[in-house]
Amino acid sequence: MKNWLVVANGARARVLEEADGGGYAHVADLVHPASRQKGSELEFDRPGHVTSGAHGSGSAEYRPRVEPHDRELQHFAEQLASMLDAGVADGRCAGLVLVASNPFLGHLKARLHGPARDRLLRSVAHDYTALSDAELARRLAAG
Numbered sequence: 001m002k003n004w005l006v007v008a009n010g011a012r013a014r015v016l017e018e019a020d021g022g023g024y025a026h027v028a029d030l031v032h033p034a035s036r037q038k039g040s041e042l043e044f045d046r047p048g049h050v051t052s053g054a055h056g057s058g059s060a061e062y063r064p065r066v067e068p069h070d071r072e073l074q075h076f077a078e079q080l081a082s083m084l085d086a087g088v089a090d091g092r093c094a095g096l097v098l099v100a101s102n103p104f105l106g107h108l109k110a111r112l113h114g115p116a117r118d119r120l121l122r123s124v125a126h127d128y129t130a131l132s133d134a135e136l137a138r139r140l141a142a143g
Helices: 068-089 104-111 114-118 133-142
Strands: 002-008 012-018 024-031 050-052 058-060 093-100 120-125
Touching: 002 068, 002 104, 002 133, 012 068, 024 068, 024 133, 068 093, 068 104, 068 114, 093 104, 093 133, 104 120, 114 120
Parallel strands: 002 093, 093 120
Antiparallel strands: 002 012, 012 024, 050 058
C-alpha cells in the first residue's frame, strides 16, 4: 500500500502511485470534457420554471442558482472523490497528496469522506496537469 498523488483541474485528473525506485506509476486517468464547455452549452434549466404542487396547482419553487460550469466542477469532484474514497477503503492507498487548481481543490477536499479525508497528507493549489511525471516530482520536491 503506497501513497497516491492526485494531479487535477476541473477537466482532467491523474492519479499516480509512488513507484519502487522513484517516479510514479499511473493508477487512473480521468477526463471530464463537460467542464471545458461554455456555460450556455451546459444550461439545462429554464428560468421561470413552475413545478406542480401536491394538489395540481403550480408553485414557484426557489432553487439556489448554481452556474452550469460550477455544477460540472462539483460533479467531477464528486466522481474523483468517490474513486479516492474507494481506494482508501479497499486498502490500495496509504495516503493522499492532492495537487489541484483553485477552486477545484476546494471542491475535491469538501467531497472526501472519513478515512480518505484522514489520509490527506498534503494539498497544493496549483494546476500541474500539463507537467510530465519528472517535472511534477521536481516541482513538488522544491516546495
